Amino acid sequence: MTTPTSSAAETGTGERTEERVRNLTRALISEKQRGFLADRPSAVAALARLRRGAGKQIAQVPDLWGLVDTGPLAEVPEGRRRPTEAELTRAEDAVHVAVTLWALHQQSRGTAMHRLGSRAEPRGLGTAARALMRPGDIDEPVRKRFVRAGTAPTLSVLAQRLREIVLLLRGADIPLDYGLLAEQLYLWQSPGGQETVRRAWGRSFHSYRPAGAPGDDTTGSGSAAPDDSTDTPDKDAS
Numbered sequence: 001m002t003t004p005t006s007s008a009a010e011t012g013t014g015e016r017t018e019e020r021v022r023n024l025t026r027a028l029i030s031e032k033q034r035g036f037l038a039d040r041p042s043a044v045a046a047l048a049r050l051r052r053g054a055g056k057q058i059a060q061v062p063d064l065w066g067l068v069d070t071g072p073l074a075e076v077p078e079g080r081r082r083p084t085e086a087e088l089t090r091a092e093d094a095v096h097v098a099v100t101l102w103a104l105h106q107q108s109r110g111t112a113m114h115r116l117g118s119r120a121e122p123r124g125l126g127t128a129a130r131a132l133m134r135p136g137d138i139d140e141p142v143r144k145r146f147v148r149a150g151t152a153p154t155l156s157v158l159a160q161r162l163r164e165i166v167l168l169l170r171g172a173d174i175p176l177d178y179g180l181l182a183e184q185l186y187l188w189q190s191p192g193g194q195e196t197v198r199r200a201w202g203r204s205f206h207s208y209r210p211a212g213a214p215g216d217d218t219t220g221s222g223s224a225a226p227d228d229s230t231d232t233p234d235k236d237a238s
Helices: 017-037 041-051 085-106 125-131 140-150 155-172 178-188 193-207
Strands: none
Touching: 017 041, 017 085, 017 178, 041 085, 085 155, 085 178, 125 140, 125 155, 125 193, 140 155, 140 193, 155 178, 178 193
């Protein structure tokens, strides 16, 4: 699927802004997650600070400025175009929201709550929300929270509604690919992007099959169920 606006246009080397958002978020969280799981005091303290920003935009929590290094987003390697101010703001907000939600998700968990998704094991928002429900059953309170997130009118409201879902995921030990979430939060802020992201979330929610269930093809030959990807089919899936 092509990206919805020129804000996601390819740079001179073929990398798009949303890809930089996804990759930076994965790198930031992976480093912090390793430290937290190794019980390093600095990482534990950083996570405690970060989770206070969960559900808020970066401008609302100046105490966290510098704790999430979004500087690489503004760098302009040779052959790439400089991101516009609007792109940079959207990218910074997306990274901040994703990293702080991960910190909330990781709290008191002894295993990694950020995990990369794949075609065989999607770990996007729609898949995670459906995994909260018993096989063959629709949990109406969970479904309503998921729908509320999909219909959020602003990023601030979306961040708050995602916070509610993340708390449920934490309680059920269901991981999420926060790099993918950051990428989708970036696209969500772009003109036309909300529809693209909502479609991806809805598709993965409805196509979810628990491992070993009828129709699950993750252990045999053939193609796996659709994922939350909002990009082209050959992209690393999530």
